C-alpha cells in the first residue's frame with residue numbers, strides 16, 4: 001500500500017507442474033471440470049516460472065493485463081475475468097470491507113520459458129495470477145482458491161501447491177469438490193529431479209483446450225481410460241510416491257504418458273504432439289534403463305514434443321552424459337534443439 005493509500009501492489013512467482021497422470025478431457029467447459037483425476041509434481045520456484053505483479057489503484061479506469069510485455073484484452077477474456085471476480089468474491093465472503101476490492105487492477109506477467117509450447121505455461125500463469133490476487137486481498141491459500149485457479153486453466157490448480165499434487169475430478173455440478181490437494185511435499189522425496197529436453201519451443205498446433213474437446217467427442221478409448229484405468233493408476237501412484245518407490249513411479253509415469261498420446265492419436269482428426277525426436281527419446285530411455293539394469297529414468301510428454309524426464313538426483317550426471325552422447329548438441333537439426341535443464345522441487 002502506498003502512503004496516500006490509493007494504490008496496492010504485490011509480486012509473486014509460481015512454477016510449472018509436470019503431470020504424471022494426465023488431465024485430458026472436460027465434463028464442463030466453462031467451469032473447467034475434468035473427466036478424470038490427475039497427479040503432478042510442481043517444480044521449484046527458481047525454475048520454470050511465471051512472475052506476476054498486480055497493482056490495484058483507485059485511479060485506474062480499466063482492468064488491464066500484459067503478458068510478456070504484450071497487452072491482452074483482459075475485460076473481454078472470460079477466463080481472466082472469472083479468476084478476478086472469483087478471488088474478489090472470496091474476499092467479500094471472508095469479510096473484507098477494503099475499498100481496494102473495488103479498484104481496477106493492472107497486471108504484468110512474464111514466463112521465463114516458452115509460452116504455449118507444451119511446457120505448462122498456462123498452469124504457472126493462472127496459478128500465479130490467482131495467488132497474487134489472493135495476496136493482494138489478504139486471502140489464505142485454501143482448497144477453495146484452487147477451484148478459482150482451475151477456472152483459469154485446469155492444470156493451474158495443481159501449481160498452487162509444491163511437491164506432488166492431486167486434482168480431484170469431483171462429482172458435484174458446481175465444481176466445488178473439484179479441488180487440488182497435496183499428496184506429498186517436495187521434502188518427502190527431495191532427490192526427485194526432472195530433466196527437461198526442449199525439442200522444439202514453437203507454439204503448438206492444436207491447443208490443449210481444443211485437443212481435449214475433440215478427444216472427448218471422438219475417442220473411443222477415452223471412456224475406458226476414465227472409468228477403469230485412471231482410478232487404479234491414481235491409487236498405485238500415490239502408493240509409489242508414499243513409499244518413494246522409483247521403479248513403480250517410473251513405470252506408471254511412462255505408461256500414462258503413452259496412454260495419453262494413444263488417446264490423442266485415437267482422436268479424430270488425430271492430435272499429434274510428439275515428433276521423431278520425441279520418439280527417439282522414448283527409445284533412448286528404454287534402452288538406457290535396460291543397460292543400467294534398473295529403471296533410472298522415466299519420460300513423460302505433454303501436449304507438445306518436449307520431454308520431461310523424472311530421475312533421482314544421484315543418477316542425473318550419468319543420465320545427462322548418456323543424453324549428450326546420443327544427442328550431441330553439435331549434431332544435426334533433430335538434436336541441436338535438445339537442452340537439458342536439471343530442476344528440483346522446493
Ligand code: 2P0
Pocket residue numbers: 018019021022023024032038122123152153154155156208209301302303
Ligand atoms: C496435464 N495437460 O495434466 C495435461 C497433460 C496437457 C497434457 O493440463 O483447457 O492447459 O486450460 O484446462 O490446463 C493442458 O491443459 O487446459 C494439460 P485447459 P490446460 O498437465
